[in-house]
Amino acid sequence: MNVKRSTLSLYFIILITTSFGLMADSCSKKVKNNIATTPLQPDIPEGFPKPVYDFENNPLTEEGFALGRKLFYDGRLSIDGNFPCASCHQQFAAFSSYDHSFSHGFNNAFTTRNAPGLFNEAWQSAFHLDGGINNLEVQPLAPITAPNEMAESIENIIRKLNKDDVYRQMFRSAFGDDAITSQRMLKALAQFTVSLVSADSKYDRFKKGLLAFTPYEERGYALFKQKCATCHTEPLFTDGSFRNIGLPAVPGIDDLGRMKITGDPADSLKFKVPSLRNVNITVPYMHDGRFASLEACLQHYNNGVVKSATVDPLVADGIHLSNTEVVDMVAFLRTLTDTTLTKNPRFADPEHKAIFSPDRH
């Protein structure tokens, strides 16, 4: 019996080690150079359409996400260390630039557009207000290299990151070895930005039957479905199209929107329909931040639309709301604020450093 038992255990040890060896060898997707990654499931809220982002090409992992999060908050991605992504995309403002029409960049320069909130990016098929960017992964190249934003070069960032043991370790954990490349950096950043999902506002809870709307909110929602939802389509509150809602170009900036990308005069003054999720905390509004309140936006739809060849027929004659309807509409728009996003510690600065001095947010 004793002999039998030891032979048996030997058999087992060999068996188990060889089959594990085989597995480790062949599951190269999850185990690279004996470094295991922890797969993450994309967060796809109930009722949302199929994401546009190709998760198969960049499978989410705990390690990739952690690296992306660190990069997002790291000033070293900018030339002077002061302008991480998070300096313009602040969590408490649903990752927009709170209270700044144009965001501050390097050398006291301003961006020429208002930084939008970052959430539900997995459902966008074009990025930036003119849709010039066709994939979330390549988006960071724009702010990183723009002289009025982070003013840095990818070469130099890679050089800086290579000097940091923590980064080399994190690239290793996420990608199997410590080579720091632009592709890995961009994929990691995308893992973070694509994970910023907003689907837990009062509106979402109302839709799930978890709570009731006030009479104001209810009337506002009814009005919204009637007058706004063609463009600001639920559940994303954007249909992803480019439209001209009759905001005249500001002389000196002359931002022609979509036409800048397509060169087509038919696209003049068209901008991407923004999601209205979290709109109450992404003040100021419109591509150039020209309006400081939701009431001012509604005022524009009411009587500010400037007609031109490309103005959208849905707004050409204005969208008229009475004073009480404005109150109802604003009450509804405020139900779209998602504090689960703005307070989620997983999305916060991993080093909890105070990067926002009061005079520079």
Place this chain on the structure above:
Amino acid sequence: MKKLVLWMVMAPVTGLCLSFMYSPSAVNHPSSKTGKLIISFRNSVDALPLELNKTYINSLQEPFKVTRLKYYISHIELDNTSAVITPDANYFLVNEEAPVSKTITVPFPAGSYHRITFLLGVDSLRNVSGAQSGALDPLNGMFWTWNSGYIMAKLEGRSPASSLPLQQFEFHIGGFQGRDNVLKKISLAFPGGKPFVLKAGKTLTIDINANIQKWFQGPRSISIATHPSCTTPGSLAKQIADNYAEMFSIVSVTD
């Protein structure tokens, strides 16, 4: 004990199943039926070999110097056969500043071939597929950051005919969708009308010349004086691409 026996059977079975499930998808491995295809690019201005920073005259009588010349070559085929490489490795950036980049070496199925075909540029799919590596790494300075897409070919230089600061001229030619598409499929028949043979384990060398003069003079005349700069997709980029699509010719094929 019964449980033990069950384990003894199940463990190897599970192990095997797992290893089959995760077996890496079949990658084309260069086999014994493979030779080596070497494509060697040389750039010229008409009959003169191109040297950076040397003055030449274009067909519109404008003196010019080239400071930078880069173009993408992808999807190389001989007749209808492709190289034995992964899709990711199918992109090459020929850069006049980096002599090694002017010779492309790829494993290729042995066979008898009449012509070479390749894409001058990066196919539309790769233009929308996010962060890339290798020749397609944005570090190579061939990716537009504000209007996503690859610059398919880039010619920069100086010319007294240019009205730009420092007498610069720059042609960054790109655009991959719809009417802005500048992708060019180049197809060159081997000289002499007879096939060339690539034997297993052997090489087939194709020397190709790219005549830069064609950027200025092809179906259209593009003068530096009128067009010192083209850095966005659109009709001018398409005209220049129509021109440079004619720049390639086969110098020799050696089997």
